[in-house]
Amino acid sequence: MPKEMICSFCGGIVEPGTGKMYIGPRGEIMWFCSSKCYKNSIKLGRKSRKLKWVTKLSKKLI
Numbered sequence: 001m002p003k004e005m006i007c008s009f010c011g012g013i014v015e016p017g018t019g020k021m022y023i024g025p026r027g028e029i030m031w032f033c034s035s036k037c038y039k040n041s042i043k044l045g046r047k048s049r050k051l052k053w054v055t056k057l058s059k060k061l062i
């Protein structure tokens with residue numbers, strides 16, 4: 001098993017035991033580092049590259 005997952009929305013690292021897992025309509029597994037990423041990606045259907053806060057968040061994590 002992989003030790004770390006990459007957030008499907010912002011590209012940040014999802015540490016084991018944290019984040020949310022989502023199984024898509026095609027059976028694909030997606031991971032999200034936070035409920036914020038989850039909501040934006042799944043419920044709002046947004047593209048991460050268009051959001052400014054994603055860039056800011058990624059910089060903080062790095």
Ligand SMILES: [Zn+2]
Nearest residue numbers: 007010033037
């Ligand atoms: Zn994220």
